[in-house]
Amino acid sequence: MIAPEQVDAPPPGDGPESTGPAPAARRRVRRAEIVAAAARIFAQQGYAAVGMRDIAEAVGIRGASLYHHFASKEEILYAVCLTVTRELNEQNLPFLDAPGTPGQRLAAFVRAHLEFLQPRRVEHIVGLHELAALSPAHRAEIDGYRRYYQRRVRDVIDAGMRSGEFAPADPRLAAFAAFGVLNGISSWFHEDGALDLEEVVRGYVVLIVGRMLGSREYFNGQNS
Amino acid sequence: MIAPEQVDAPPPGDGPESTGPAPAARRRVRRAEIVAAAARIFAQQGYAAVGMRDIAEAVGIRGASLYHHFASKEEILYAVCLTVTRELNEQNLPFLDAPGTPGQRLAAFVRAHLEFLQPRRVEHIVGLHELAALSPAHRAEIDGYRRYYQRRVRDVIDAGMRSGEFAPADPRLAAFAAFGVLNGISSWFHEDGALDLEEVVRGYVVLIVGRMLGSREYFNGQNS
DNA sequence: CCGATTGCCTAACCGCGGTTAGGCTATGGG
DNA sequence: CCCATAGCCTAACCGCGGTTAGGCAATCGG
Numbered sequence: 238m239i240a241p242e243q244v245d246a247p248p249p250g251d252g253p254e255s256t257g258p259a260p261a262a263r264r265r266v267r268r269a270e271i272v273a274a275a276a277r278i279f280a281q282q283g284y285a286a287v288g289m290r291d292i293a294e295a296v297g298i299r300g301a302s303l304y305h306h307f308a309s310k311e312e313i314l315y316a317v318c319l320t321v322t323r324e325l326n327e328q329n330l331p332f333l334d335a336p337g338t339p340g341q342r343l344a345a346f347v348r349a350h351l352e353f354l355q356p357r358r359v360e361h362i363v364g365l366h367e368l369a370a371l372s373p374a375h376r377a378e379i380d381g382y383r384r385y386y387q388r389r390v391r392d393v394i395d396a397g398m399r400s401g402e403f404a405p406a407d408p409r410l411a412a413f414a415a416f417g418v419l420n421g422i423s424s425w426f427h428e429d430g431a432l433d434l435e436e437v438v439r440g441y442v443v444l445i446v447g448r449m450l451g452s453r454e455y456f457n458g459q460n461s
Numbered sequence: 462m463i464a465p466e467q468v469d470a471p472p473p474g475d476g477p478e479s480t481g482p483a484p485a486a487r488r489r490v491r492r493a494e495i496v497a498a499a500a501r502i503f504a505q506q507g508y509a510a511v512g513m514r515d516i517a518e519a520v521g522i523r524g525a526s527l528y529h530h531f532a533s534k535e536e537i538l539y540a541v542c543l544t545v546t547r548e549l550n551e552q553n554l555p556f557l558d559a560p561g562t563p564g565q566r567l568a569a570f571v572r573a574h575l576e577f578l579q580p581r582r583v584e585h586i587v588g589l590h591e592l593a594a595l596s597p598a599h600r601a602e603i604d605g606y607r608r609y610y611q612r613r614v615r616d617v618i619d620a621g622m623r624s625g626e627f628a629p630a631d632p633r634l635a636a637f638a639a640f641g642v643l644n645g646i647s648s649w650f651h652e653d654g655a656l657d658l659e660e661v662v663r664g665y666v667v668l669i670v671g672r673m674l675g676s677r678e679y680f681n682g683q684n685s
Numbered sequence: 686c687c688g689a690t691t692g693c694c695t696a697a698c699c700g701c702g703g704t705t706a707g708g709c710t711a712t713g714g715g
Numbered sequence: 716c717c718c719a720t721a722g723c724c725t726a727a728c729c730g731c732g733g734t735t736a737g738g739c740a741a742t743c744g745g
Contacts, residue, residue: 264721283593285509288702301704302723310703366590369507404672409656410664413649414642421641432633440634448628448673488691512732525734526693534733691742698735709724715717 268306268316270296276317280359284314284367314367315375321360322382328353333389339397340452344442344460346390350419351438361423387416397450404451415445492530492540494520500541504583508538508591538591539599545584546606552577557613563621564676568666568684570614574643575662585647611640621674628675639669 274295278287289310290300307313332346354361368376391412397403398411418441426437439458447455454460498519502511513534514524531537556570578585592600615636621627622635642665650661663682671679678684 267722281593283507283509283591285507286594289704290702298722299724300702301706301725304704305722367507369505370510406668406672407656407660407664410661411668413645414665414668417643417645418638418641421637421645425637432631436631437634440631441638444630444635444638444673448630448675449668451672491692513734514732522692523694524732525695525736528734529692687745689742689744692740694737694739696736696738698733700733701731703728703730705728706726707724708726710722712719712721714719 264306267296271303271306272313272316272320275313276321276360276363279314279317279367280362284363284370311370311372311375314363314370315372317360318364318368318371318375318379321357321364322379325350325353326382326386330386330389333393338402338452338454339393339400340402340446340450340454343390343393343397343450343452344446344455346393347419347442347445348438351422351441352434354423355426355428355434358423358426361420365420365423387412390415394450397452402452406450411450414449418445418449488530491520495527495530496537496540496544499537500545500584500587503538503541503591504586508587508594535594535596535599538587538594539596541584542588542592542595542599542603545581545588546603549574549577550606550610554610554613557617562626562676562678563617563624564626564670564674564678567614567617567621567674567676568670568679570617571643571666571669572662575646575665576658578647579650579652579658582647582650585644589644589647611636614639618674621676626676630674635674638673642669642673 271292275287275292278291278295282291288300289303292310292313293300293303303313307316329346329349332349333342335342335345337345364379368379371379391408394403394411394415395408398405398408403411422437422441426432426434428434442460443455443458446452447457495516499511499516502515502519506515512524513527516537517524517527527537531540553570553573556573557566559566559569561569588603592603595603615632618627618635618639619632622629622632627635646661646665650656650658652658666679666684667682670676671681
């Protein structure tokens, strides 16, 4: 079994009196702190270059104490990758199912994807670069999510081309190109840069949906 | 013993008499073999996860023998990154200086970039992912090449927009998007796939230069 | 034809880092 | 009020892997 207590219900209102947050909740919070710290360090130095003691120090404990929360270093990496990848699917794919033309759905999806990634840059970088360090089973699971995500986008691109809303092109190539643009953002965007996120979102919707795919509605920057 | 007769180059009758290939040449060839093998393994397993003994085994020698060719493991990584990055600049940037419109020069550049990368997928992947493992000095050098490369492309995009050949957009965003598409190819293209390189090149020239940048000349797949 | 150099070898060092063992403290449920 | 548990600690293990030391055979320039 994988990550048995992945449940994320808010802490049960722990009664009239209070002894602080429920113990189960504290445990989940601590795990999340560790995962967040690990993601930051993994993204910066690379998974293999980071030691358990480094991760531990970032959350103010000793290396060996991490084993009270995770069974191994690989499980921490797995938690980082799984969380960001699964949430990417859960939060953004619904936009592809919403009502509207393929162009409108893709535009909303692009916005959602970019806005999702902004506060999760480091997790995303880890999820892109460190898949090779996962166990085969874990890697296969993450790959499954990713393939599904990309296929869903490709299907919408395909639909838009068949309906004539998008300019004709190879849908596989167009999907690869779109994901190149979308995922590339984690490599160069950082908040203190010259561009703010809203500019990037508007610009990328135009470049991807309006220009690359050729949807007239988004060809100029008029709509979001 | 591991494959003692690794010799592969048939003794080139290099002249009247023959003493085999010049010794300095043999040394360079051996270094290149090591770098090539290392790139392949680094790309597959990640720099930190690969041992000197792994690299050595791939070229049929023992781990310690590598130190007759490189001073350290990091120097091997540096050689991988420097070679691919410098050659990328040397071989492709001239297309941006050739005569022609910005669109024509960029189209030639896109083709050159993709054709350059195809036989160097693994080196490119290493150059993209493992920069953090380089020493600060080496990393700064590679970063310099990369920044220059991207800036030259951005300048051409900027010129095309100011001349009216390209549709208006933020040149920085357009350059980031273009490089997202161009560099993404190493993540998904492999020869045994369903697409062959020429299809990808033609498709990407259209998608990047014709569609994203809006050059009429390349909007449909008529030209290269 | 000889000696210096090249290229590779075996052996070993040694520190780093994932992991385990076992103890101490405080907390909170019964 | 007590004890089971959570959460963290110190100490240590131990294998992996980068690196060094030193030797042996082939080769090449003189």
